Amino acid sequence: MSVIELNKRQEEIVEIVKGNGPITGEQIAERLSLTRATLRPDLAILTMAGFLDARPRVGYFYSGKQTGQAVAESMTNMKVKDFQSIPVVVSENISVYDAICQMFLEDVGTLFVVDKNSYLTGVLSRKDLLRTAIGSQDLNHIPVHIIMTRMPNIAYCFKTDGLIQAANKLIERQIDALPVVIEHTDGLEVIGRLTKTNITRAFLSLAENHDL
Amino acid sequence: MSVIELNKRQEEIVEIVKGNGPITGEQIAERLSLTRATLRPDLAILTMAGFLDARPRVGYFYSGKQTGQAVAESMTNMKVKDFQSIPVVVSENISVYDAICQMFLEDVGTLFVVDKNSYLTGVLSRKDLLRTAIGSQDLNHIPVHIIMTRMPNIAYCFKTDGLIQAANKLIERQIDALPVVIEHTDGLEVIGRLTKTNITRAFLSLAENHDL
Numbered sequence: 001m002s003v004i005e006l007n008k009r010q011e012e013i014v015e016i017v018k019g020n021g022p023i024t025g026e027q028i029a030e031r032l033s034l035t036r037a038t039l040r041p042d043l044a045i046l047t048m049a050g051f052l053d054a055r056p057r058v059g060y061f062y063s064g065k066q067t068g069q070a071v072a073e074s075m076t077n078m079k080v081k082d083f084q085s086i087p088v089v090v091s092e093n094i095s096v097y098d099a100i101c102q103m104f105l106e107d108v109g110t111l112f113v114v115d116k117n118s119y120l121t122g123v124l125s126r127k128d129l130l131r132t133a134i135g136s137q138d139l140n141h142i143p144v145h146i147i148m149t150r151m152p153n154i155a156y157c158f159k160t161d162g163l164i165q166a167a168n169k170l171i172e173r174q175i176d177a178l179p180v181v182i183e184h185t186d187g188l189e190v191i192g193r194l195t196k197t198n199i200t201r202a203f204l205s206l207a208e209n210h211d212l
Numbered sequence: 213m214s215v216i217e218l219n220k221r222q223e224e225i226v227e228i229v230k231g232n233g234p235i236t237g238e239q240i241a242e243r244l245s246l247t248r249a250t251l252r253p254d255l256a257i258l259t260m261a262g263f264l265d266a267r268p269r270v271g272y273f274y275s276g277k278q279t280g281q282a283v284a285e286s287m288t289n290m291k292v293k294d295f296q297s298i299p300v301v302v303s304e305n306i307s308v309y310d311a312i313c314q315m316f317l318e319d320v321g322t323l324f325v326v327d328k329n330s331y332l333t334g335v336l337s338r339k340d341l342l343r344t345a346i347g348s349q350d351l352n353h354i355p356v357h358i359i360m361t362r363m364p365n366i367a368y369c370f371k372t373d374g375l376i377q378a379a380n381k382l383i384e385r386q387i388d389a390l391p392v393v394i395e396h397t398d399g400l401e402v403i404g405r406l407t408k409t410n411i412t413r414a415f416l417s418l419a420e421n422h423d424l
Contacts (some may be wrong), residue, residue, distance in 0.1 A: 041253040126338045133345035164419045196408035207376045
């Protein structure tokens with residue numbers, strides 16, 4: 001990706017305008033002990049890139065706006081931990097019926113199943129539960145560990161993973177949610193839940209933060 | 213949002229470099245019948261903004277890369293029609309059991325319900341179907357029109373809507389999918405389905421198209 005890297009002088013100019021705007025090009029030049037002509041290309045770049053606004057006969061303002069470039073930067077800086085939700089976990093021996101109730105109670109689309117040490121052993125999606133619900137068995141008598149997706153077939157992520165990477169995993173694995181985990185020597189501790197809703201919120205936050 | 217608007221001369225420079233790069237600043241100046249000094253600020257801006265790459269003693273290349281600014285531009289230009297999926301529709305008198313089968317067969321999370329004129333009358337989510345499935349009634353004997361969300365409570369969008377706007381609707385209404393419709397005088401024709409999966413793909417396509 002192409003990034004507009006400001007040089008030291010351009011950064012100084014932005015700081016001066018931030019603190020003193022509106023300020024004329026001459027005044028900026030004076031503060032930097034340079035000529036107006038020397039500054040002209042820098043001021044042009046800063047104005048075109050949207051860091052500064054220029055008003056005729058008034059001077060330069062700090063726009064306060066982020067540039068489009070900043071959108072790309074925000075995207076690469078987005079981490080799972082900035083957008084993850086609280087996980088809802090159930091134990092392996094809970095019945096499918098109770099799991100469905102839990103899902104409605106917590107209003108989530110995915111439940112994580114943990115063993116007695118609180119380590120991740122399975123994932124239950126709305127789809128898994130619906131498939132079981134239309135079967136002829138009594139949902140009160142089927143424990144979730146019979147129908148859940150189990151380790152090692154569970155896709156997961158870490159809170160420091162990039163959001164782009166996590167979104168890719170959701171799409172590739174065709175799943176609605178990833179558990180966010182901490183890796184211990186003897187298992188995975190579930191600390192969060194990353195869903196397509198979180199990605200949709202991230203998409204919107206890009207738009208909001210950059211006034212799109 | 214701040215947008216780097218290229219002026220006419222800068223656009224000409226980009227075109228020249230596209231067609232003739234690598235090309236030196238002197239050669240560009242010659243083609244434009246200008247001096248190298250006159251072009252210096254323009255070349256600086258184009259290089260910093262990432263439109264051109266400059267290599268010492270070789271000249272200017274067209275980077276072919278999109279700038280970060282282009283990410284913001286892509287986002288505002290994304291339309292529902294660029295990311296929507298094919299809708300799956302069922303008729304109002306189909307049973308809940310058959311609707312669930314249809315949902316698994318088509319592997320979608322939302323079904324749209326239409327009347328005999330093929331106009332939208334309802335929406336069925338996995339959650340609606342799961343709620344009904346754990347009830348004690350026979351799913352073969354409940355028609356979907358009993359349990360569906362019906363007009364006018366259905367959020368929908370048009371194919372020319374901005375994707376940001378549609379994503380906002382998904383989040384605000386807390387739903388998984390929007391029907392994409394054409395408005396007729398006597399009803400809404402369903403032509404697409406816009407889901408959080410589509411938004412997640414859009415988020416990823418931003419990253420891919422801009423080499424993030």
